[in-house]
Amino acid sequence: MHGTIERLDDSALASARDRAWSIPLDEFDPGDPELFRTDSFWPYFDRLRKEAPVHYCRDSVFGPYWSVTRYNDIMDIETNHAVFSSAASLGGITIRDTPPDFRRESFIAMDQPRHSAQRKTVAPMFTPTHLDQLAINIRKRSAECLDNLPKGEVFDWVDKVSIELTTQMLAVLFDFPWEDRRKLTRWSDIATTLPGPDGLVATEDARQAELMECAAYFKRLWDERINEAPKSDLLSMMAHAEATRDMDPRNFLGNLVLLIVGGNDTTRNTLSGSIYALSRHPDQCRKLLENPGLIDSFVPEVIRWQTPLAHMRRTALEDIEFRGRQIRKGDKVVMWYVSGNRDDEVIDHPYDFIIDRARPRTHLSFGFGIHRCVGIRLAELQLKIIWEEILKRFDNIEVAGEPKRVYSSFVKGYETLPVRIAG
Template identity: 75%
Template sequence: MHRTLDPPQDSRYDRARERAFALPLEEFDPADPELFRSNAHWPYFDRLREEDPVHYTSDSMFGPYWSITRYEDIIDVEANHAVFSSASALGGITLVDVTPDLRRESFISMDPPRHAAQRKTIAPVFTSTHLEQLAIGIRERSVECFDNLPTSEVFDWVGRVSIELTTQMLAVLFDFPFEDRRKLTRWSDLATTIPGPAGVVATEDERQAELEECARYFSRLWDARINQPPKSDLLSVMAHSPATRDVDPKNFLGNLLLLIVGGNETTRNTLSGSIYAVSRHPAQYEKLRKNPALIDSFVQEVIRWQTPVAHMRRTVLSDIEFRGKRIRKGDKVAMWYVSGNRDERVIEKPYEFIIDRERPRQHLSFGFGIHRCVGLRLAELQLKIIWEEIPKRFERIEVVDEPRRVYSNFVNGYETLPVRIAR
């Protein structure tokens, strides 16, 4: 079954599709970051779902690994903690292997029962009561941002809107010095980049040096929080919780980077992706403008359609027979959310952008099970408020050129998105 992209095919997609269906399966390497940067990964996953949904790549820049590409199979792997481990000591949650001395444990890279205690520490920040308080500031910042956008001239939506709004939100969550908030964006980019000519730094040493700066900066804030009465920001919550206040420095930085990346990448890239989506599907935008009650399902559809986190990795704890394949102890397994969210066995017309789907929450963008994104309600809230405000102001936001995408197989995101708002 050969699927096509929506938006309509162009010559680049045609070439990618030809390569994907001509290449022998034993040569498939769907984790190649260049496929994601060129937006050419889709036909590779289409073919894998049809012909080899549990696929072994024997040689890649990340070493050998398995790819899980169907929706239901991904859920089964996510749910089986006895065999498929997230533990940092075994490699953590991305295909990129780091040396043991550089591994930084976070609660998403822990298995039960250790995972629960640290995750539970963070959870109160995302209760409905606290979200109601945060919503006021989200709307105020969104309105101010949109009311100051230029009209009739091209600007970069990623830098002017997506990064700015998500970074402001992160600064609020951490009670971080507002004038330094763009440091959070930089640290998020560093945490997920692949060093090299296409990355945000050239070498791993450069990346580590800047991440150590992040640790030092937050250590100063942490020391201040410990000596203050408890507050509702993330740093204060962690500083005063028995589960997190005495963690080692690597666990401290690991949790910080997890929260920074989680708070930044999901909303930032879904917000950019939502503009790209409605520009390619103007009828869906008109549908939203005429019926604002569709906002909740609209938000879920853009989260599915964009899939801001492309994969999560697990490491196998013991030999297992899975869907007819023998996966051995120590093997790396990638659960490809970008593929599961395009699985036509579960999602009808998965390549189409449809804001009034019957089951809009049926997607894998936030993961599944105990590791499901702890801040998903905040991400949904922020996107909802933003998209409540956009149709009030803008009849059309025109994407004037193709976006430049991130060189990453983990973050499915945008570096730039040139747009123009009609006067």
């Protein structure tokens, strides 16, 4: 955690700023995944918030789309369900349209009233009583993982800690076969990757083939659970709830993918981001080491600072004038959480990482309104316990180089993060 490394070298950062502030706004494509892979998107959103907070991109690899970049404007879109739809049938919740033949409903990609009915089936997983039970498991597995980390040599924090601990948690939540738990990691990555020659899969068909393997595996587990007495895992909850027990295959896989990605990518990338953030802010690292009680505010601050999902998308159900711009029925509207979380009209010193902020939960990383992440408290609990266990063991986790970032403008994450723990 000690030591400081730079996000970009000075010349690269200056070049990104120069380009973002010099090219015409009608040439802006802030959803270009390459900007996220290189971590150079920030100045583009700085300019959009200042000059074009509701911006139309006419041409991109994802087609035309609107960008909403200010905190309060995003909140207004999030809460206007009558006009802005999450429905999978209209393209879903990401800037990338799912091809019509592969569109699958999940409760996050569903409008009212069906949204709430399906969401309620898994809500008991996240009650205070159940979280207290999960906390015991989280602490035990976190301790085992951290105690087995290599000392004095460089290793990948993403693989050894972030992926392993979040995948273990997912396996517990689903009561998933332990020896196959890394399948969950693979399916999460497959669900969000952009197909291409350098991606995890070359084509959309290849991606869909792996997702069908996911569906078939879970269908076997489902058939077991539905014939057993109800239990407290997510799959059993859905199998025995009226709103979800008769889901068609597309809705079934849609909800599985939602729960897998929601339980994996967000916590996993925030856990990696927490190590990276402290390495870049050694003053905050010292503050945390000297006062571990700050974990309670450190956790939501790192969730804001990292913003593990860069955006959510809606589709306009009718023509509407919004902040002086004319959005048409059928238009794609992208709410950039990464931008809202750096809006200095709402968040003081938003680019600073401040682990004792007065209001650390003022952020958009979990969404807002009816689609606010159902697993918020579990995500915070998991990060809190892991960091309590880290601070018991280590006072020097050195980030040994720049992370390799995910090629995605949806999942804002890390493929690798090299670290070294002093021997």
